[in-house]
Amino acid sequence: MKDVRVVSRKASKANYNERSLIVHDDPKAIGSEAFRTLRTNLQFTSPDQELKSILITSVGPGDGKSTVSANLAVAWAQSGSRTVLVGCDLRKPVVHHIFSVSNAPGLTGHLTGQASLEEAIKPSKIQGLDIIPAGPVPPNPAELLQSRAMSTTVARLRELYDIIIFDGAPVIAVTDAAVMASQVDGTVLVIRAHEVPKDVALHAKTLLDQANARLLGVVLNGVRPQDQKNYHYYYYYDESDEAI
Template identity: 65%
Template structure:
């Protein structure tokens, strides 16, 4: 993604949709392919993306990965599981209600919370209104049921979670999904903090599929590039 190019609302744009021939777009397609081959013996149906701390681009990566996956012909749903600071509704210019929080609290049906992104093959479930008990909702039986139902209806379920060190939300969801991807902001997160995030996920018995180094700046082209590393290479 070119430095400084953002949407009017200040959020990073959906580069895979807006500029499919860009270097960053190709990187997301490579990420999609790499993830597809991380579990050759298992049908990968759901992926949770988290980060060590806030501001590392986790939601931008989640959204662009979802677009890239839908471009492969798959039926994809992107779920806003960051119930504390939701941004997906802004990125896709869609309503934030009723949203996931309303579904988990029993105030709305799952069907009513699904919103078309206007991108072929991609639906979005925004986070919804801020609840008083995000962690409790995300580790509830209702959340397990939501993921199970979505896995039946979609080829891929991508969940945009919360930073793993800041709150417990991502860790409590570790066993609800087929795999977790950790997003790390380049030159933003100390190595110790990145390792702490990785250790917290492992303690929660998460299946860590890999680590994404985000916001890597290449001086030659003055572009940001998204690169995927296997977990053992990132240690």
């Protein structure tokens, strides 16, 4: 698929609120169009292979995985698909902040047998979109993600939903994302523009290849408007000149 560039005027410190969900809050914004384009590109990326589960990962923390996952999930739900967004960056739970739902019991609570899958699934304010927050941080994230309980959970979600978006961990430093990459139909790599050196991005791709990930494409996040002259960009910023 083609790369999709998400443009912002400036990055902010971690700050999750309604403004993180541009696709819901301002569907006509050019940034929202970028996420719908990403969804369409992914839908057409593999006409012959089923694409029901997608992992969003990146090189490191703060690249925009959770933001991209959440907006992509909203865009998918808006197209009429039964969609679930699963927080599987178990070391850095964030999805519950973006959607203002409780983090507990979450995926961790379900995988450790403290809650049923039904208890872990939270409805969101967006029609057709359910959320499974990551849950309280466990001592053994990689073990949980490669447990039989996790593969059973993924299989059940495939029955319940049309599309599952996994908001993943970073691929460098911990094995969690590689573990998840082998359990999904495809993986999207978010690259933070101007911050991630090319060799580091290539290293991330190597790690994903080693995990037998099916890399669907790259989202270039945080491209500056002044970089636009040589490319066709999807432009993402808001009028108050603040980050999403």
